[in-house]
Amino acid sequence: MARPREFDEVRAVDAAMRAFWTAGYEGTSTQDLCEVTGLGRSSIYNTFKSKRDLFGRALARYMEVKNAGLSELMESGLPVRQKIRTQFQRVIDEEFERGPEGGGCLVVHTAVEVAARDREVAGDLARDYQVRLAVIRTAIEAGQRDGDIARDKDSAALAHFVIATIAGLRISARVTPQRSVLESVADAAVSAL
Amino acid sequence: MARPREFDEVRAVDAAMRAFWTAGYEGTSTQDLCEVTGLGRSSIYNTFKSKRDLFGRALARYMEVKNAGLSELMESGLPVRQKIRTQFQRVIDEEFERGPEGGGCLVVHTAVEVAARDREVAGDLARDYQVRLAVIRTAIEAGQRDGDIARDKDSAALAHFVIATIAGLRISARVTPQRSVLESVADAAVSAL
């Protein structure tokens, strides 16, 4: 055998994820990646093929973590409307966690910055969208069976609407940093279910 | 006097606007700007202080044009719900005009790419948001007087909701390029008014 790694690959991806999260793909230099991971360039390029490759791993991890949280909520015992309102609230809280520099969503950032020029990333985003759609749609259909949501409504359309609202909240938060405004938007959206 | 300009400053800003529109601030190089405007570097740096300055001009022009269209629609004689549904439709159509590479919105792109690091731009976006808010809110209040929208609803909250929905449509369009999906989202949103 030979010399073992001095670092944990998962932790490195995690650190890279946070960097891309706050600065986007282009906004994060390889130097930045070295600093946040604490690794040297060689270690990074030995472990990951390229910046692009590391970004892919970081994006996948981001989606994994976020969707785990979403699924956990959507499969909870709460009434549907409350599930969805809670998800909206999580988004709002996350956007305001740190200052206007902080928040943001890697998926949204990637959708506007990278997706148009990179088919593979676009495919990843599309697949991730479908995952979120299915999870939310299932919860909505359960709600329809419970009588919380009208049965004649199209569950898929409502799920798309919920996803679009989340994105809308995130963009609005970048421009209008007032919690109360976003909460009123969330309330209005829930009333459309 | 001396040699006159060979180009029209407004046309140059317009060309720059289109470039930033499709590629964003960082994604548009000064070389790109030379090509789309047809000007040399000297002419650009003589007329505008910097890339950043030209971007500011381009962004302002974008807002001006877009808000003119919005105002015209909101001040038309249509019923409110139809005004808003039409605006949603315009956004959807615009996003699908060219391929997934094409569409996009300079304001959204700017909000996620540069607003977090540039206070002045963030201020411009915030001001623009207020303009759109006022225009939409006024239309909603007119609708309330006409009895098209319940009078006990908060017109400002609904206007914020409309703006967030537009942003949500735009982000969704980047990821899920199916017109029918976005149109169902638009319908769902209108039903919340």
Add this chain to the structure above:
DNA sequence: CGAATTTTGAACCACACAGTCCAAAATGAA
């Protein structure tokens, strides 16, 4: 220990970037 193997850090590379400079061309006024 010593050989095989891997990681690591630092120097290095070519390139693209935003921005500057300057001489030549173009123009209008005198």
Add this chain to the structure above:
DNA sequence: TTCATTTTGGACTGTGTGGTTCAAAATTCG
């Protein structure tokens, strides 16, 4: 025609980028 003034194109600069190379250090196994 000449002079003052401005525009224009192209060469240039310094910096930061993503990525490569390579020798030295570190480790495990025989």
